[in-house]
Amino acid sequence: MTSIALCLSREDAAKSRADEVFLWDGTAGDSFNTGLRPDLRQLGTVPSVNADFVRVALTVYVADHSVRRERGGSNWNQRDFVLTVPVVHGEEWHAAAAGFERTLAFLTGDRWTLQFAQLAPPEAGGALVPDTAVRTVLVSGGADSASGALVSAASLRPGGGQRLVSHSSSGAGASAPQQRVAAALEVLFSGTTLHHHQVHLQRRSHRLNGTRFRREPSSRSRSLLFLALGLAVASQSGHGLWIAENGFASINPPLGPERVGALSTRTTQPWFLWRVGSLLTELGGYGEIENPFQALTKGDEYRRVVELVGAERAAAFLSATNSCSHSDQQYLGEVASGSHCGKCFGCVLRRAAFAAADLPDATPYLADRGGRFAEYAEQRSIENAVRDFVDAGVDESFLMTIPLPPGLTVADARALYARGLAELGNYLG
Structure with a gap:
């Protein structure tokens, strides 16, 4: 069991007896590289529950990124965490803790215990300026979220606006495609307005005492913070948060019986999104979350973009996004961080979607460059596993055991699963 504490003052950090202590007080010497202050003022006037x-x-x-998993297992090597978090609504969070603990266990495969330190309510600010944005959309820089932002922009009336929220923890490699998406939308939909919140929030490499944190490379919780930041912004307009991902990936089918939920993280899994939103609403916070592509494959999603802006613009827009699962290509030299390998699952699904939508793909893939670049990509290739996955067909036992939210039936999930497999199979041949 590992105890983790988040502290908002150096005094509290010094008194903590947790195994790992993280200080977030907005000073240069705290535990985070970020321009975001603990009061979240850069995001607006955020309701205290959010x-x-x-x-x-x-x-x-x-916690997820600082405590190593044991290697060699297929069930994500379950860890045991006890977290202490400062909150304003301590009584309400204590009452809701068990529900959040079960939801986090589903997300990461670990055991979580939540404890709370009482935090004084924030001082009352000035008059709240109404947020007239029609919608808030999470933009990661990937093709799914970019498509969501485009579909949202296309739905706006002249003069209407939306807010885009992006999070990065690795610098320019992630932020550049996010900026490209925002810039493209301003050109494509010049009669509308958008405000882009780009939040860089990264744990520093060293503890407060100067020793180095351990680093866990798995990333099951990678988008939970992203989701929380998006809801913090969306709460101010009350017009909903979009977290766009193709429905095939969001239901998270396993590549094989020994690789449960290996296609993606579970952060857009429909039951998870519904459960997080429900728990926050019960707490008195804002939790309206929607995946606009829950019923679509990635190919369907690309075709929707074509319908809205035409094939030529759609191809250019989608080719400028980033879907690769690997972020270390820069170690090859002559290759910018964020380049696509062409062989990981993210790249294979991306390439299959371009083919399904009959769109030219201008993405530069290392696998297509030959030489050491192709060798690098082949070492990371998941194509054979994907072929086996397609050949195995729909896993009925998986469908019977996954939780689904109200309104999404097993029959719906099965049909989506089959269509996603068909797109992959058509691409791989």
Whole structure:
């Protein structure tokens, strides 16, 4: 069991007896590389329950990335965490803790115990300026979220606006495609307005005492903080948060019986999104979350973009996004961080979607460059596993055991699963 504490003052950090202590006080010497202050003022006037949720999500995020899993297993090597998080609504969070603990266990495969330190309510600010944005959309820089932002922009009336929220923890490699998406939308939909919140929030490499944190490379909780930041922004307009991902990936089918939920993280799994939103609403916070592509494959999603902006613009827009699962290509030299390998699952699904939508793909893939670049990509190739996955067909036992939210039936999930497999099979041949 590992105890983790998030502290908002040096005094509290010094008194903590947790195994790992993270300080977030907005000073240069705290535990985070970020311009975001603990009061979240850069995001606007955030309701206190949603500000609490940002702190909960941040603590989960740093715990997940700072405690190593044991190697060699297929069930994500379950860890045991006890978190202490400062919150304004301590009584309400204590009452809701068990529900959040079960939801986090589903997300990461670990055991979580949530404890809370009482935090004084924030001082009352000035008059709240109404947020007239029609929608808030999470933009990661990937093709799914970019498509979601485009579909949202296309739905706006002249003069209407939306807010985009992005999070990065690795610098320019992630932020550049996010900026490209925002810039492209301003050109494609010049009669509308958007405000882009780009939040860089990364744990520093060293503890407060100067020793180095351990680093866990798996990333099951990678988007929980992203989701919390998006809800913090969306709460101010009350018009909903979109977290866009193709429905095939969101239901998270396994590549094989020994690789449960290996296609993606579970952060957009429909039951998970519904459960997080429900728990926050019960707490008195804002939790309206929607995946606009829940019923679509990635190919369907690309075709929707074509319908809205035409094939030529759609191809250019989608080719400028980033879907690769690997971020270390820069070690090859002559290759910018964020380049696509062409062989990981993210790249294979991306390439299959371009083919399904009959769109030219201008993405530069290392696998297509030959020489050491192709060798690098082949070492990371998951194509054979995907072929076996397609040949195996729909896993009925998986469908009978996954939780689904109200309104999504097993028959719906099965049909989506089959269509996603067909797109992959058509691409791989």
